[in-house]
Structures are given as C-alpha cells and as structure tokens.
Amino acid sequence: MFKAELKAETLKGLVNIISTLVDEVKFSVTAEGMSLKAVDPAHVAMIELMLGKDAFKSFEADEVELGFDLDKVKDVLKLASSGDTIVMEQDSERGRLVFKVGNITRRMNLLDTANMSTPKVPEMPLKAFAELPAADFQRGIKASESISDHIILVMDTDIFQLRCEGDTDSAELSLESSDSVKIETPARVVSTYPLDYFSNLMKAIPAETVMRVEMDTNFPVKVVFGIADGAGVVRYLLAPRIEND
Amino acid sequence: MFKAELKAETLKGLVNIISTLVDEVKFSVTAEGMSLKAVDPAHVAMIELMLGKDAFKSFEADEVELGFDLDKVKDVLKLASSGDTIVMEQDSERGRLVFKVGNITRRMNLLDTANMSTPKVPEMPLKAFAELPAADFQRGIKASESISDHIILVMDTDIFQLRCEGDTDSAELSLESSDSVKIETPARVVSTYPLDYFSNLMKAIPAETVMRVEMDTNFPVKVVFGIADGAGVVRYLLAPRIEND
Amino acid sequence: MFKAELKAETLKGLVNIISTLVDEVKFSVTAEGMSLKAVDPAHVAMIELMLGKDAFKSFEADEVELGFDLDKVKDVLKLASSGDTIVMEQDSERGRLVFKVGNITRRMNLLDTANMSTPKVPEMPLKAFAELPAADFQRGIKASESISDHIILVMDTDIFQLRCEGDTDSAELSLESSDSVKIETPARVVSTYPLDYFSNLMKAIPAETVMRVEMDTNFPVKVVFGIADGAGVVRYLLAPRIEND
Numbered sequence: 001m002f003k004a005e006l007k008a009e010t011l012k013g014l015v016n017i018i019s020t021l022v023d024e025v026k027f028s029v030t031a032e033g034m035s036l037k038a039v040d041p042a043h044v045a046m047i048e049l050m051l052g053k054d055a056f057k058s059f060e061a062d063e064v065e066l067g068f069d070l071d072k073v074k075d076v077l078k079l080a081s082s083g084d085t086i087v088m089e090q091d092s093e094r095g096r097l098v099f100k101v102g103n104i105t106r107r108m109n110l111l112d113t114a115n116m117s118t119p120k121v122p123e124m125p126l127k128a129f130a131e132l133p134a135a136d137f138q139r140g141i142k143a144s145e146s147i148s149d150h151i152i153l154v155m156d157t158d159i160f161q162l163r164c165e166g167d168t169d170s171a172e173l174s175l176e177s178s179d180s181v182k183i184e185t186p187a188r189v190v191s192t193y194p195l196d197y198f199s200n201l202m203k204a205i206p207a208e209t210v211m212r213v214e215m216d217t218n219f220p221v222k223v224v225f226g227i228a229d230g231a232g233v234v235r236y237l238l239a240p241r242i243e244n245d
Numbered sequence: 246m247f248k249a250e251l252k253a254e255t256l257k258g259l260v261n262i263i264s265t266l267v268d269e270v271k272f273s274v275t276a277e278g279m280s281l282k283a284v285d286p287a288h289v290a291m292i293e294l295m296l297g298k299d300a301f302k303s304f305e306a307d308e309v310e311l312g313f314d315l316d317k318v319k320d321v322l323k324l325a326s327s328g329d330t331i332v333m334e335q336d337s338e339r340g341r342l343v344f345k346v347g348n349i350t351r352r353m354n355l356l357d358t359a360n361m362s363t364p365k366v367p368e369m370p371l372k373a374f375a376e377l378p379a380a381d382f383q384r385g386i387k388a389s390e391s392i393s394d395h396i397i398l399v400m401d402t403d404i405f406q407l408r409c410e411g412d413t414d415s416a417e418l419s420l421e422s423s424d425s426v427k428i429e430t431p432a433r434v435v436s437t438y439p440l441d442y443f444s445n446l447m448k449a450i451p452a453e454t455v456m457r458v459e460m461d462t463n464f465p466v467k468v469v470f471g472i473a474d475g476a477g478v479v480r481y482l483l484a485p486r487i488e489n490d
Numbered sequence: 491m492f493k494a495e496l497k498a499e500t501l502k503g504l505v506n507i508i509s510t511l512v513d514e515v516k517f518s519v520t521a522e523g524m525s526l527k528a529v530d531p532a533h534v535a536m537i538e539l540m541l542g543k544d545a546f547k548s549f550e551a552d553e554v555e556l557g558f559d560l561d562k563v564k565d566v567l568k569l570a571s572s573g574d575t576i577v578m579e580q581d582s583e584r585g586r587l588v589f590k591v592g593n594i595t596r597r598m599n600l601l602d603t604a605n606m607s608t609p610k611v612p613e614m615p616l617k618a619f620a621e622l623p624a625a626d627f628q629r630g631i632k633a634s635e636s637i638s639d640h641i642i643l644v645m646d647t648d649i650f651q652l653r654c655e656g657d658t659d660s661a662e663l664s665l666e667s668s669d670s671v672k673i674e675t676p677a678r679v680v681s682t683y684p685l686d687y688f689s690n691l692m693k694a695i696p697a698e699t700v701m702r703v704e705m706d707t708n709f710p711v712k713v714v715f716g717i718a719d720g721a722g723v724v725r726y727l728l729a730p731r732i733e734n735d
Contacts (some may be wrong), residue, residue: 072414073393079384103381103420104388109413136593139569143594146565168599169562173592320636324629348626349633354658472643481582 002029002064002090005057008080008101010228014051015077016204017227018235019070020197021047022037027066028117033059033232039119048235055231058087066090066097067111073099076106121237124221126214128185130160132175134174134225135207137162140173141198149170150241151195153215156188160213164195188215192241201236218242247274247309247335250302253325253346255473258321259296261449262472262479264315265442271361272311278304278477284364285287290442293366293480300476302330302431310442311335311342312356318344321351366482369468371459375405377420379470380452382407385418392416395486396440399459400420409440415423418488436461437486463487492519492554493546498570498591500718504541505567506694507717507724510561510577510687511537516606523549523722527560529609538611538725547575556580558585559602561591566596566667569642611727616704618675620650622665624715625697627652630663631688637661640731642703646678651704655684679707680704682731691726703708708732 010049011106018025028035039045053059053067076099080086087100091107099106144151144164154161160183162173181191205211205225223236260290262333268283275279278297285292298304321344325331331344336352344351370376389409400405405428407418420426450456450470459467505646511530518525523542529535566589570576570727577590581597589596634641634654644651650673652663665671695715696700704712713726 056642072391075388079388102384103418104384105417105419106388107415139592139594143569143596145567146562170597172595172597173593317636320633324633348660348663349629350664351633352660352662419704 001062001090002066003088004034004059005087006055007078008086009056009082009087010051010055010085011073012077012080013204013206014049014232015070015073017051017133017201018047019074020149020200020204021045023070024111024116025068025070026111026113026118027068028118029061029064029066033061034061037121044194044239045235046119048171048237049227049232051228051232055228064090065113067113067116068097069111070106070116074109076101079104087123090132121235124214124220124222124237126219127187128155128189128216129212129214130155130175130185130209131182131212132160133180133207134176134202134209134211136173136181136201136203137211137213138205138207139201140171141195143171143173144195145199149195150192151198152190152192153221154187154188154190155183155215157185158183189215191215191217191219191221193221193238194241196237197238204214229233246337247306247308248333249279250330250332251300252269252302253322253329253331254327255296256318256331257322257325257479258449258451259294260315260318260364260382262481264319265445265449266290268315269356270315271356271358272313272436273361274306274311275311275365276306276308280362282366284452285442289439289484291364291366291482293482294472294477296473296477298475304414309335310358312358312361313342314353316358317353317392320468321462324349335420366480369465369467369482371461371464372432373400373434373461374428374457374459375400375420376427376455376457377405378425378452379447379450379454379456381418381420382429382446382447382458383425383450383452385416386440386447386452388416388418389440390444395437396460397435397437398466399435400428400430400460401428403428418431436464436466438458438460438466439486440484442483446485476489491582492551492556493578494524494549494551495575495577496545498567498574498576499572500572501563501576501615502539502567503696503717504692504722505563509564509692510538510541510694511535513560514601514606515560516601516603516608517558518608518621519551519554519556521551521553521721524551527608527611530687534684534729536609536611536727537726539717539722541718541722545718551610552696554580555603555605557603558587558600559601563597567593569594569596601648611725613708614712614727616700616706616707616709618645618679619673619702619704621672621700622647623670623697623703624649625700626663626665626671626694627701628692628695628697630661631685631692633661633663634685635689636693639685639710641688642680642682643703643711644678644680645673645675645705647675648673668705678707681705681707681709681711683711683728684731685709687728697729 019028022038025040036048037048079101096107147164147166147169152163158177160175164171212224254437269284281293324346334343341352385407392409392411392414403422405420415455428470454470457469496584508686512528525540527538569591579588586597637654637656637659642653648667650665656663
C-alpha cells in the first residue's frame with residue numbers, strides 16, 4: 001500500500017535530479033518515506049536519495065518497491081501549476097500508479113522492479129570538504145562549458161577552486177572561506193572530473209541550495225545537499241578522471 | 246467598400262482560431278459585420294465564425310467578399326503591441342487589403358474568392374451539453390497528449406468527462422456540476438474524437454473563455470464560444486471517430 | 491598595458507553591434523579609450539566605433555592593439571548578471587586577455603592583430619539626414635522582412651519613409667517631422683539598401699536609442715548613434731544597391 005500527497009515543486013525537484021542519471025527508477029518505500037539508489041548506464045556516477053515522510057503533506061505506506069518511468073512523471077508535472085498538490089496512489093490490483101492533480105487523474109503502469117538492481121553505494125570517507133552556495137558552483141560550470149570536457153577541483157587551506165583548462169583558454173572559480181563558504185582540508189587536494197555530469201547535476205539543483213562537496217586527490221567527489229526544505233537529502237558520487245602524468 | 250478599425254487582440258484571437266483549420270479564408274462582409282464558414286482540408290472539422298460590428302472600434306462596409314492569407318495577417322499582428330489599434334481597408338481598385346498599425350502601412354493582395362467555396366454547416370441538434378471553463382478542458386487535453394491520438398467525451402447526469410486511454414496509461418478530466426460547470430443531458434452519451442484537432446483548437450482559445458460543448462453518442466461534437474467580449478461567436482464542429490466494437 | 495572595468499551591459503551592447511559585421515576584431519587602445527574600424531567579409535558595410543574612457547568604471551592603458559574573438563566575449567557575458575561589473579586586463583607576457591566577473595576568472599588568447607587590416611572609412615558628406623527613435627525604424631524593418639530582400643529609404647521635406655515592395659505585397663513606415671523626428675534635406679533623396687544588414691543592425695540597437703540616418707540618392711547610408719550613455723559613438727556605413735532602370 002502506498003498513498004502520498006506532496007507539493008508539485010517537491011516532486012519536480014526530485015525528478016529533475018534523478019533524471020540527470022537515469023530514466024527509470026526503483027523507489028523503496030517504507031512507513032518512514034521513500035528512498036532510491038541509482039547508477040548511470042556508464043557507471044560513472046551514483047545517486048542516493050532519501051525523502052522522509054515529513055516532505056509530504058500526507059504519507060501512508062507499507063514496505064513496497066515502486067518502479068517509475070521518469071518521463072511520464074514529467075508529463076504529470078506539466079499539468080500542475082506552482083502551488084498545486086499532487087496525490088500519488090498505488091493501485092496494486094492493476095499494477096498501476098495513480099496521480100491526481102486537481103480534477104485530472106493520470107494512471108500509469110508501474111515498472112517491473114524485478115530486474116532493476118540496487119547499486120551498492122560505497123562508504124567513502126573523503127578528507128576534504130567545502131560547503132558553498134550552488135549558485136557559485138553553477139557559474140563556475142557555466143564558465144567551463146566552452147573550454148574543455150573536464151574540470152579540476154582544488155581545495156586548500158581556506159580556498160576552493162573549480163578550474164577548466166583548454167589549449168588557448170581557461171576559466172576559474174575561486175572561493176575563499178567566508179560566512180557563506182566553509183572549507184576544511186588537512187592538505188591540498190586536486191582531482192579532475194567529467195564536466196558533463198556536473199553540468200547536468202548543477203542545472204537540476206536550485207541556485208539557493210547550500211551544497212557540500214567532499215573530495216580527495218584522485219578520488220571520487222561526493223556532492224551532498226538537502227531537498228524538500230530539509231526533509232530529504234541527496235548524495236551524488238562521481239568518479240574522477242585519473243590522468244597519467 | 247470595407248474599412249474597419251479594431252483592437253490588435255481581437256484580430257489576433259480571430260486569426261488564431263481560424264488558422265487551426267485553414268490558411269486561406271473568405272470573409273463575407275456586410276454592413277453588420279464579418280463572418281466566415283470554413284472546413285479543413287481533411288473535411289473532419291468545420292468552423293463558423295461571426296464578428297458583429299460592435300467588435301470593431303469603427304466599421305463601414307458594403308456587401309463584399311474578402312479573401313485573406315492568414316499567414317500574412319499574422320505578420321501584420323507581429324507589428325502590433327498589446328493595446329494597439331489596427332486599421333483594415335479595402336483598396337478595391339488594386340484588389341488589395343491595406344493594414345495600418347501606428348506609422349506602418351502594410352498592403353497585400355486579396356485572394357481570389359471565386360474558387361473558394363462556402364461549406365454548408367449542417368444544422369445538428371445535439372442532445373447533451375456542458376458549459377465549462379476552457380482552462381479545465383485545456384488541462385484535460387494536455388494530460389491526453391502523450392497517451393493516445395483520440396479522446397473520449399462522456400456526459401451523464403451532473404458529470405462531464407474527458408478521457409484518454411492508452412495501452413499502459415490513461416488520463417481523465419472529471420468535472421461535476423457546479424457554479425462554473427453546467428451539464429445537461431437526457432441520458433449518458435459517449436463519443437470518441439481525434440485529439441489533434443482539439444489540441445490545436447484549445448491552444449487558440451483563451452483560458453478564461455467559457456465554452457459550451459454539445460454532443461451525442463457517435464455524433465459530431467460542437468464547441469461554441471464567444472470572442473471579442475461577446476461581440477462575436479465561434480461554432481466549431483468536429484466529426485466523431487466511429488469505432489466498430 | 492591595458493586594464494579596464496566596465497558595466498556588463500556596456501560590453502554587451504558593444505559586442506552585439508560589432509558582431510553584426512565581424513567575428514574577430516582589432517581594438518586600438520589609447521589612454522583615452524578604445525576604438526575599432528571593421529568591414530564585413532562581403533565589403534558591403536563598415537563600422538567605426540569609439541568608446542571613451544568615461545564609458546568605463548576605471549580605465550588605464552598605454553597605446554596597444556588588442557585582437558578579440560567576439561564569440562568568446564559573448565561566453566563571458568553569459569556569466570554576468572544585470573548590474574555586474576566586468577574587469578578586463580591584458581596579460582602581455584602570455585598574450586592573453588583576462589576577464590573577471592565576480593569570483594570567476596576567464597582567460598583567453600588574444601588574436602594576432604598583425605594580419606588584421608584597418609579599413610579606411612571614407613569621409614562622405616551626405617546631404618540628407620533624419621533623426622528618429624530606433625523603435626520606429628525597427629518596426630519598419632520588421633514589417634519588411636517577409637516581403638523583399640531590400641528596402642528603400644526616402645527623405646523629403648518633413649517626411650522620412652522606409653519602404654519595401656514585393657510582387658503582391660508592400661510595407662511602409664512613414665514619419666513626419668515632429669518633436670521626436672527631425673528631417674533635413676535640400677531635395678527628395680531615394681536609395682535602396684540590402685534588408686538583411688539593416689535587420690541585423692537594428693536587432694543590436696536598443697529600442698530607446700535615437701539614431702541619425704544620413705543618406706543621398708544612390709549613395710551609402712550612414713547610421714550614427716550613441717552607446718554607453720553617450721560616452722561612445724558608432725558610425726555604420728552601408729553600400730546602396732544601385733538599380734539600373
């Protein structure tokens with residue numbers, strides 16, 4: 001059994017983030033909320049998302065797995081105006097998910113989750129981290145887009161940098177520790193990551209989000225941020241590009 | 246002789262609706278206003294439109310037929326800002342129509358109406374009708390667009406439904422009688438119509454319009470609504486898709 | 491040496507205008523400001539632009555020539571919000587130009603100006619002129635766009651016209667002398683010009699700009715207007731299309 005009511009904005013935020021990696025997802029539902037783990041087809045990035053029941057206007061559920069086609073959920077979201085509430089309900093007899101938006105009822109087959117594996121998200125302590133406004137990171141990514149297909153992240157005492165180096169051009173975002181930027185690292189760490197993954201992710205994160213970036217030299221980067229006014233959390237893990245110099 | 250002055254919005258509303266069916270139209274002008282009857286090339290839908298002289302800021306005309314190329318009229322409308330007045334005048338010597346928008350004068354050849362036939366719009370008493378806000382119908386159509394290429398309209402005591410059924414998905418708009426929705430039918434009526442015609446029509450109708458939908462089982466649907474603040478009226482007739490079950 | 495600070499809007503206005511004719515430009519910098527002369531690849535139009543140091547928030551420079559790739563400067567402008575300040579600085583050791591927008595630093599190779607010639611802009615006294623709001627001229631161009639590929643400019647006592655004549659259609663902007671329109675000509679002058687150049691130019695000029703149009707029968711037209719709140723000026727020269735009748 002699953003029946004939940006939530007703000008259209010909450011569902012939209014969720015779908016935007018997940019669909020940067022996958023088109024079909026398996027949500028694990030319990031009485032406490034919904035969660036998912038997914039890896040992109042190229043196995044370069046992973047996402048772990050948890051949405052507690054406080055993110056919902058109402059939430060009733062037994063333990064169940066629900067397979068969603070995100071493109072269809074996007075169609076439902078187009079029917080909602082800002083401020084609208086969306087009701088989701090499992091029709092377990094017919095294997096369908098029923099969405100209600102105002103006087104519209106939209107039914108869709110649930111995906112078969114039997115063949116959808118749950119990736120293992122590795123526990124990975126990363127020694128450096130920065131907390132910064134997503135808006136800054138977004139501008140750094142935008143500045144990089146015409147220059148190269150990978151970016152370099154650097155953390156050092158009181159400084160965070162996002163760099164992009166091309167043959168004739170370069171771009172660099174430099175942030176120092178401040179009221180809105182917190183940086184902690186035991187030493188200088190530097191690592192290279194694919195630009196396109198960051199580009200897609202940053203388009204899906206609201207500009208006012210505070211994001212935590214954890215990294216280490218030649219290790220994956222982990223991006224952690226809250227969703228649904230803190231009632232949910234996203235952990236995004238992206239593999240580094242190891243360069244042989 | 247034909248000379249008329251009207252708000253750009255009025256002309257725009259008119260052109261948007263007519264161009265869902267045809268690119269070239271023949272207007273019949275009298276001292277009382279303008280009217281047209283048109284059928285789409287596939288003979289699936291018909292439109293009958295009347296615009297009384299009260300829809301105009303000024304209107305002087307003898308009986309005359311005027312052939313318009315709607316794409317060119319759209320070009321003229323792009324020159325007008327909201328609130329602008331458009332002057333239309335026949336230059337009968339040169340067979341041209343002259344539009345004036347502010348300090349711009351735009352002349353275009355009138356189309357030869359000799360070969361443009363006037364379709365006969367059948368008198369068709371339909372036993373059920375609903376009056377509802379266009380905004381609701383528009384949302385029902387939008388919900389249907391990714392599901393199937395036809396929709397089902399249902400009217401029953403105090404209920405109006407717009408449904409769309411696909412293999413794995415369905416959408417449904419359900420409206421009950423209320424202050425803003427009026428439904429009258431002697432019995433349950435159900436009929437299927439092509440989605441794309443409704444889709445185009447609903448994009449051309451302002452959301453705040455009150456539309457009257459008349460129908461009967463396996464009969465055409467008639468959509469009637471006012472334009473130009475009630476100084477004009479549109480009747481739109483769409484053939485059903487008869488299913489052999 | 492070159493270091494300057496200016497409003498993003500000023501740089502954007504500049505780049506929009508120049509890029510109607512060329513993709514790469516050579517700026518001549520002195521202690522008093524920047525200037526450029528450029529001709530389009532087809533040698534149909536020329537632009538002469540001067541931006542005095544008052545157009546900048548700060549300006550320090552020796553005499554130097556700087557080669558810009560305008561597409562890259564447009565990328566930089568996308569990083570700036572309205573109201574942002576952009577810092578430009580020459581890194582003469584590395585032959586680079588450094589842009590700073592907030593906490594972003596964007597470096598790009600300067601173009602080699604050795605092979606970029608400076609066109610001679612002819613001194614050309616033209617006997618008729620009109621001063622008019624760009625918004626009017628823009629509407630005249632827009633009205634012409636679906637009709638023909640050239641426009642006719644006419645100036646006569648107290649009247650300025652922009653006309654476009656097609657086989658079945660015509661458009662005309664007519665302006666009389668008024669508080670906002672000034673016309674001076676010793677006699678009637680008429681000349682034909684390519685539409686596409688005017689079309690591109692007018693899209694790059696803010697609607698509220700007052701433009702001065704100087705012309706003579708079968709002579710080039712010169713369009714002169716201020717930029718950067720009067721701290722800069724643009725002179726644009728466009729060859730006529732001489733018709734053999």
